[in-house]
Amino acid sequence: MSISAGVRPKSPTERMLAGNAWLVYAFFYAPILVLIVFSFNENNNVGIWTEPSLRWYRDVLANDAVMSAIRVSLIVAAISTVVSTILGTMTALSLERFRYRGRRAFDGLVYLPIIIPDVTMAVMLLLFFAQSFQWLDAALGWRPSFGIATISLSHIAFNISFVAVVVRARLGQLDARLEEAAADLYATRWQAFRRVTFPLIAPGVVGGALLALTLSLDDVVVTSFVAGPGSTTLPVYVFGLVRRGVTPLINAVSTLMLVASMVLIAISLGFQRTSRSRVAIREQELEPN
Amino acid sequence: MNGMRRAAIALMALMLVLTACGDDSGGEVQAADCNVGEIDRTTLNFYNWSDYMDPDLIEAFETEYGVDVVESFYESNEAMLSQLQSGVVYDLVVPSDYMIKIMIDENLLFQLDKDALVNYGNLAEDFRTQPYDPNGDFSVAYQYGTTGLGVNLEAVGEDFVESWALIFDPEITQHFAGGVSVLDDPRETMGAALEYLGYSLNDTDMSHLEEATQLIQDAKAHIATFDSDQYSENLALGEVAVAHGYSGNMIVDIGSADNPENFVYILPEEGATLWIDNMAIPTTSAAPCTAHAFIDFLLDAENGAQLTNWNYYGSPNEAATPFIEQEVVDFYADTADANLEVIEDQGDYEINYTDGLARAKG
Numbered sequence: 001m002s003i004s005a006g007v008r009p010k011s012p013t014e015r016m017l018a019g020n021a022w023l024v025y026a027f028f029y030a031p032i033l034v035l036i037v038f039s040f041n042e043n044n045n046v047g048i049w050t051e052p053s054l055r056w057y058r059d060v061l062a063n064d065a066v067m068s069a070i071r072v073s074l075i076v077a078a079i080s081t082v083v084s085t086i087l088g089t090m091t092a093l094s095l096e097r098f099r100y101r102g103r104r105a106f107d108g109l110v111y112l113p114i115i116i117p118d119v120t121m122a123v124m125l126l127l128f129f130a131q132s133f134q135w136l137d138a139a140l141g142w143r144p145s146f147g148i149a150t151i152s153l154s155h156i157a158f159n160i161s162f163v164a165v166v167v168r169a170r171l172g173q174l175d176a177r178l179e180e181a182a183a184d185l186y187a188t189r190w191q192a193f194r195r196v197t198f199p200l201i202a203p204g205v206v207g208g209a210l211l212a213l214t215l216s217l218d219d220v221v222v223t224s225f226v227a228g229p230g231s232t233t234l235p236v237y238v239f240g241l242v243r244r245g246v247t248p249l250i251n252a253v254s255t256l257m258l259v260a261s262m263v264l265i266a267i268s269l270g271f272q273r274t275s276r277s278r279v280a281i282r283e284q285e286l287e288p289n
Numbered sequence: 290m291n292g293m294r295r296a297a298i299a300l301m302a303l304m305l306v307l308t309a310c311g312d313d314s315g316g317e318v319q320a321a322d323c324n325v326g327e328i329d330r331t332t333l334n335f336y337n338w339s340d341y342m343d344p345d346l347i348e349a350f351e352t353e354y355g356v357d358v359v360e361s362f363y364e365s366n367e368a369m370l371s372q373l374q375s376g377v378v379y380d381l382v383v384p385s386d387y388m389i390k391i392m393i394d395e396n397l398l399f400q401l402d403k404d405a406l407v408n409y410g411n412l413a414e415d416f417r418t419q420p421y422d423p424n425g426d427f428s429v430a431y432q433y434g435t436t437g438l439g440v441n442l443e444a445v446g447e448d449f450v451e452s453w454a455l456i457f458d459p460e461i462t463q464h465f466a467g468g469v470s471v472l473d474d475p476r477e478t479m480g481a482a483l484e485y486l487g488y489s490l491n492d493t494d495m496s497h498l499e500e501a502t503q504l505i506q507d508a509k510a511h512i513a514t515f516d517s518d519q520y521s522e523n524l525a526l527g528e529v530a531v532a533h534g535y536s537g538n539m540i541v542d543i544g545s546a547d548n549p550e551n552f553v554y555i556l557p558e559e560g561a562t563l564w565i566d567n568m569a570i571p572t573t574s575a576a577p578c579t580a581h582a583f584i585d586f587l588l589d590a591e592n593g594a595q596l597t598n599w600n601y602y603g604s605p606n607e608a609a610t611p612f613i614e615q616e617v618v619d620f621y622a623d624t625a626d627a628n629l630e631v632i633e634d635q636g637d638y639e640i641n642y643t644d645g646l647a648r649a650k651g
Binding site: 052064123227230242 | 336338339340344359360361362363364365368371375376377378379420518522525526541543544545546623
């Protein structure tokens with residue numbers, strides 16, 4: 001319970017810190033605010049305000065190329081988020097809870113996709129796909145084509161690491177004795193995971209999933225290398241648009257993306273709150289009267 | 290575009306060249322053999338820059354030829370090149386000038402069958418051959434643009450010399466309120482300085498480059514900003530008197546200014562940059578003849594005009610001129626008489642332009 005917060009008069013240091021915090025927020029959010037405001041601008045020019053209008057939003061909805069890019073981006077983001085969250089969580093669990101041969105090496109390798117530059121990752125993946133498709137063609141006479149599948153696989157490849165790191169941080173804080181206690185009470189491994197470990201690391205898993213989603217929706221370099229016919233994603237399309245100068249169309253698209261990600265974050269926060277209150281209720285039930 | 294990132298991508302692309310499946314390099318030139326209007330496959334994978342092609346033209350082509358055009362977009366020549374080298378199947382691509390040369394050298398392009406292009410004669414003579422494709426065998430110009438100066442007549446006056454002196458001569462620039470804006474691009478900016486000094490923008494003499502660096506350094510006091518994104522807006526808003534920049538952005542922002550007649554776009558008499566994007570057919574194409582049909586479709590006078598009226602770039606299609614909006618025709622009118630050069634890829638020497646500009650900016 002928080003009782004005393006805000007009652008006590010603030011010291012000058014606290015005031016300065018608060019002021020600094022507001023400046024930082026302004027620095028982060030003012031550009032976004034400008035972007036949103038100017039997405040409702042009638043003018044062709046991003047910098048000149050004429051009058052409010054929904055013109056650019058109509059343009060976005062009428063633009064088949066943009067709509068198709070949004071669709072591809074969402075499909076790729078959904079697939080790569082789900083798969084990388086599952087695999088990333090499993091990776092974190094294996095590194096944190098189990099001992100096996102090669103664990104140390106694996107531990108180091110997991111961080112590789114985070115450390116190496118995007119371009120390197122992009123070219124490696126491209127070469128990997130090209131080479132394996134060639135072998136598949138030679139062995140089975142079947143040549144897969146580049147497209148949504150290759151983009152999704154690539155995003156999964158780098159997202160696993162990010163999810164694993166986030167989940168592992170959460171797992172590190174978790175007292176291993178809780179799981180031992182569950183085992184003492186005849187819980188199987190799976191039950192212990194399902195009832196004890198997972199609810200406790202859930203915020204980490206959700207956080208990892210959100211990070212994966214954002215990185216996937218954001219990626220330009222890797223995607224533009226491993227894409228195929230008809231699979232242009234939104235960031236790649238938008239990056240190409242900038243070559244012709246920035247138009248308010250980009251503001252409108254970005255605003256839509258922003259709203260979409262805010263909705264997702266709100267949903268995940270809601271999910272975390274309900275899961276937390278469920279844990280709280282269970283704790284109350286367990287308390288001896 | 291971010292120079293570091295471009296350099297990194299170019300480097301990786303180069304590595305890819307060295308490592309990618311070496312079995313088909315060094316082979317012979319593949320020549321396409323198509324009949325007029327022949328459709329060898331009813332799907333055409335078209336790989337283009339974002340927002341560069343009128344969707345109505347695509348639809349018209351689809352209806353006329355019964356073809357399904359699948360559009361994909363790229364944001365750098367280098368990413369497109371790497372994709373083609375890895376065997377991703379595209380039937381028609383739109384690389385920039387210097388990239389055409391690289392692709393020809395890599396044997397990545399079909400030699401076009403000009404007999405299948407009945408509208409080829411519509412292409413302006415100047416655009417049929419260029420240093421990057423000396424006989425015009427592999428590419429057909431799609432659209433072009435120039436790099437020049439946008440001038441605010443109120444700030445500069447009606448009477449001025451059409452010269453790079455407008456951004457480089459302190460005697461002139463000191464009188465401009467707000468100063469001038471210069472591109473933050475090594476090849477363009479060092480190129481402009483080299484042209485002003487009487488050299489070619491593709492000059493590779495270190496002492497000339499040193500002069501150019503000195504020139505920019507001396508002009509710096511009145512250069513308000515080195516900027517490649519907002520220059521045309523800043524010009525239209527009256528914040529700078531002269532802006533160095535690309536024709537494509539100039540035409541849009543001058544056109545949407547409150548008083549468009551107050552601005553002109555000029556090509557300095559010493560010489561300026563010309564860039565050309567070109568249609569080309571990769572050797573991995575599964576539909577080279579359908580691609581020929583599409584190229585021929587765009588070479589049609591009215592279709593070529595429709596393309597330019599949609600994206601506002603210069604049209605290499607001479608026969609299209611009567612159908613192009615007067616505003617666009619006027620804007621690009623002096624291109625033919627100007628002294629223009631295409632930026633050529635200088636390989637290892639490229640880093641010196643980057644270095645020169647970095648030192649000039651200090």
